Structure formats: structure tokens, C-alpha cells
Amino acid sequence: MHIVIMGCGRVGSTLAHSLASRGHSVAVIDQDADAFRRLGADFSGTTVTGAGFDGDVLRQAGIERADAFAAVSSGDNSNIISARLARETFGVSRVAARIYDQRRAQVFERLGIPTVATVRWTADRMLRHLLPEGDVEIFRDPTSTVSIIEVPVHKEWIGRPVRTLEQATGARVAYLLRFGIGTLPTTSSVLQEGDQVFMLVTDDMVATVTAVAAAPEGGK
Secondary structure, eight states: OEEEEEOOSHHHHHHHHHHHHTTOEEEEEESOGGGGGGGOTTOOSEEEESOTTOHHHHHHTTGGGOSEEEEOSSOHHHHHHHHHIIIIISOOSEEEEEESOHHHHHHHHHTTOOEEEHHHHHHHHHHHHHOTTSOOEEEEOTTSOEEEEEOOOOGGGTTSBHHHHHHHHTOEEEEEEETTEEEOOOTTOBOOTTOEEEEEEEGGGHHHHHHHHHSOGGGO
16 A cells, blocks of 8 residues: 655654555655654655645655555644545545544544544543543544443343343443453344453443443343
């Protein structure tokens, strides 16, 4: 793949090296030529000095043949404009942008471009390290909207179909950990003793899901 990255800060340079080490062709754009020093002398990709929302600069970076584009500069506006330009003008199918403002990230997601809402995501992760008494969260998406949590289930759910638990909680079971091995549930899956249950939830669902799962089926 040929991948264009706008922004050669810590994130951009790390991403560039990770992609290049996997054998991909990488071009990095930054307005500050000194920023490319972060890439080091062993970087095998190309560098282009200029603004990532400038069409000519993007063309120099090979945007017209790019398979993916990442906007990871320090400016939300620059990231938004360049990502939309890559998607809408040059037809790049895989586009992602780092956004600091959570409200902008939500709007941007509605445009169909995945975002990493840096501040909100980092703050949520820090809270879960500082407050370990909360739910055991395994994963949280970059927009900090959907997470996977481990949900302890009451012993009376054992022997019941997974779909019954899903119907009662209103949440989807992402996977089961059974005998130490991850298992994707099917329509015929039944909960067994010792299963660890991991469910997909949004923050507003957590209290209800955990309460229903912790109680006997039907709340009896």
C-alpha cells in the first residue's frame, strides 16, 4: 500500500516508521522541514514540505495513487480539511484523522471519516486506571463511544442461551472466554459455568447491563 501521512510529530513519525517496517510505501507531509528529523536517517519513505490541505503538496506525496491517508497534525482544522480533501477530491478510501475537540470529532464521524478523539480517549483511559473499582473495560473505540466490558453473570444464567442474556440486557455479547480461549458466540451458544462474558456497550448502558446480568434471569 502507499500511505500518505500529514503531520510529522511524535504520532506521525511513529506511524510512518510502523508502516514502513511492514513494507508499505510511505510519504510524510509537514509544514516544518525540521520535523522530518524525527524520522531519522534510516527512514525509507519520502518527505514533502508543505500544507497537507494543499492539493499540489498532496500530489507530490502521491495522493493520487494512495491507498490510505492519515491526518495527524496538531491542528483540528488542518486535519479536517486535509482528510476531506483526500476523501472527496482524490477518492482515497481509507482516511482517518486525529481530532482534539470531541464535539468536532462527533460531527466529523457523521461525514464518514473515522477520527481519534485524542483528549477524550486519553482522559477516559486515565480514569479507568485511576479508578480501578469500576467495570473491567477491555476496549474503547477511538471516539470514546463504544466499549467492551467484562460482565459478571449470576449463576442462574448458566445453561441459558447467550441470546437470552442479550435480549434481557439489550446489549450484544462480543465474545466469551471459555477455558482461557476466546470464543465468538453463535445463535446456538449456551452459557457454561466458568465462562467470562464480554459485552459491547455504550456508557449509558453499563449500569443496566451489569445489573441485569448480575441478577437471576428475569430478576427473580
